[in-house]
Amino acid sequence: xxxxxxNSPSLSVQEGxxxxxxxxxxxxxxxxxxxxxxxxxxxxxxxISISSIKDKNEDGRFTVFLNKSAKHLSLHIVPxxxxxxxxxxxxxxxxxxxxxxxxxxGTQVVVTP
Amino acid sequence: xxxxxxxxKFQVLxxxxxxxxxxxxxxNHNSMYWYRQDPGMGLRLIYYSASEGxxxxxxVPNGYNVSRLNKREFSLRLExxxxxxxxxxxxxxxxxGRTPYEQYFGPGTRLTVT
Numbered sequence: 001x002x003x004x005x006x007n008s009p010s011l012s013v014q015e016g017x018x019x020x021x022x023x024x025x026x027x028x029x030x031x032x033x034x035x036x037x038x039x040x041x042x043x044x045x046x047x048i049s050i051s052s053i054k055d056k057n058e059d060g061r062f063t064v065f066l067n068k069s070a071k072h073l074s075l076h077i078v079p080x081x082x083x084x085x086x087x088x089x090x091x092x093x094x095x096x097x098x099x100x101x102x103x104x105x106g107t108q109v110v111v112t113p
Numbered sequence: 114x115x116x117x118x119x120x121x122k123f124q125v126l127x128x129x130x131x132x133x134x135x136x137x138x139x140x141n142h143n144s145m146y147w148y149r150q151d152p153g154m155g156l157r158l159i160y161y162s163a164s165e166g167x168x169x170x171x172x173v174p175n176g177y178n179v180s181r182l183n184k185r186e187f188s189l190r191l192e193x194x195x196x197x198x199x200x201x202x203x204x205x206x207x208x209x210g211r212t213p214y215e216q217y218f219g220p221g222t223r224l225t226v227t
Contacts, residue, residue, distance in 0.1 A: 002155075004155070006155075009153075032213045034213075034215055036218075041220070041221070042220055042221070043117070043203050043205075043218030043219050043220050043221055044156070044203070044218045045218070046215040046216070046217070049215060089155060089156065091156075093213045095213070097213060099144050099146065099161065099163070099207050099209070099213050099214065099216065100158060100161065100171065101158070101213065101216070102172075103148075103155035103156040103157070104155050105153050105154060105155040106155055
């Protein structure tokens with residue numbers, strides 16, 4: 001039973017435009033969320049996080065939005081660059097889980113010139 | 114710092130063979146994790162070790178065993194490999210605490226069981 005869902009397996013966006021990646025979750029106990037980026041033949045690398053006490057967190061070109069009532073979070077990348085072409089995973093965890101995250105299936109982003 | 118290292122990078126096994134995947138981290142993290150990644154499934158937690166001397170089952174532990182050899186090293190053993198264990202395996206480490214910390218991943222081991 002997948003508790004974290006990324007319903008768009010792929011996304012194509014032009015360089016310079018905004019990329020919006022979506023993630024939905026079903027477990028109301030989740031209150032800590034992360035986004036990871038993964039290039040082929042490499043392990044995922046941490047991108048940005050948000051806890052449930054916030055509804056937005058920014059880090060440079062990356063912004064994560066959290067809507068707890070809708071159990072939905074999104075990652076915005078502005079502006080998109082060719083190096084952003086990768087698979088993006090969202091992950092969620094309750095506070096007391098001691099690091100046991102549930103991951104979504106990932107969204108493949110392709111940034112075209 | 115090498116971060117999280119995994120060996121081997123690739124492995125082909127026959128059904129019924131055994132093998133151990135090795136993982137080491139040099140970030141002095143307390144917690145370590147083993148995941149598998151299958152197409153369309155994201156990463157699923159196999160086992161984790163919150164601290165040296167402890168291990169616990171994750172979401173998909175059947176067919177696997179782990180050993181937390183010391184603070185740096187966490188190995189994953191397949192006693193009798195099955196084709197269903199064909200996957201990419203990732204080791205990760207993190208700080209340890211009540212509030213979840215981001216995890217740092219190794220490059221992965223691509224395992225094929227024929």
